[in-house]
Amino acid sequence: MMAGKEDLGLSLSLSVPQNQHSLQLNLMPSLVPSAASSSLSGFHPQNPSWNVTFPSSDPNSNSYRAETRSLLRGIDVNRLPSTADCEEEVGVSSPNSTISSISGKRSEREGINGDEHEMERASSRGISDDEDGETSRKKLRLSKDQAAILEESFKEHNTLNPKQKMALAKQLGLRPRQVEVWFQNRRARTKLKQTEVDCEFLKRCCENLTEENRRLQKEVQELRALKLSPQFYMQMTPPTTLTMCPSCERVAAPPTASSTVDARPHTHIGPTRHRTVPMNPWAPAAPVTRGPTPFDAIRPRS
DNA sequence: GGCTGTACGCCAGTTACTTCA
DNA sequence: CATGAAGTAACTGGCGTACAG
Secondary structure (H helix, E strand, O other), X not given: OOOXXXXXXXXXXXXXXXXXXXXXXXXXXXXXXXXXXXXXXXOEOOXXXXXXXXXXXXXXOHHHHHHHHHHHHHOOOOOOOOHHHHHHHHOOOOOOOOHHHOOHHHHHHHOOOHHHHHHHHHOHHHOOHHHHOOOOOOOOOOOHHHHHHHHHHHHHOOOOOHHHHHHHHHHHOOOHHHHHXXXXXXXXXXXHHHHHHHHHHHHHHHHHHHHHXXXXXHHHHHHHHHHHOOHHHHHOOOOOOOXXXXXXXXXXXXXXXOOOOEOOOOOOOOOOOOOOOOOOOXXXXXXXXXXXXXXXXXXXXX
């Protein structure tokens, strides 16, 4: 059972556009186990479809969308970025050299592809491959506009089919391989962020469990001390004034009792009305909700 | 229908480069 | 100005899947 949205102190809305799965990660200590498991098991390594709400630039926010739209309006996406544009956007960053990207499996596949070969030649800001020698790997810094468009596209679908990839590459004046790499890196970044969030979440869970364990150990010690003490039985309230419900183990006191035990009318319809609820290890360190024990009435208050 | 080779996409890990404090 | 850290584009190798022969 998921925690309600109003219960979330810090929630991550993880919307997955492709299959419309939605996942929320609650970082509050008061997490129920199912919420924890859903947040952690919902991630599939082969389909890391998380959309993490980042504090700096939330791709899901309206402001971000508006900003991106304005950026989209601001540039002519059908125009190949010129070298001058590159200089303007990225200062003295190096022009895009494609020589070093012709390597490995990818180039084996894409290097011989006709369309993509065209894109290779048409894009890359008119810089020839061998401008910087054969071994250097010059890195292109994508312009803000390009990054914004890629981000917007990623927001819609975090993977691209070949058609989308080609269209986007053409739109941005990049090679399809660059678009593909950008999406791969973007997915990796998203996953990394999510991993960090999950790690933080597990850390909190661990802290809560430690605290709960400490509390229970203390309670056990108190109970043992009381059991060994001969005065324990002397201090016990006579059974005529305190009765315990065998079903829910709650102590019922007469209406006149001024003690802290539950004085409300306590009637059960059937013997199975109450059932034992396991302790929630994901709950906060605060005492779990349960009926008072007989020891609660006699335990010294701290 | 099962097997094999090929193409392709994705991922984790890494490298190389840029930017910034 | 030099430098280290952080960010990120690009590369590499491995794995899974689809498909044709």
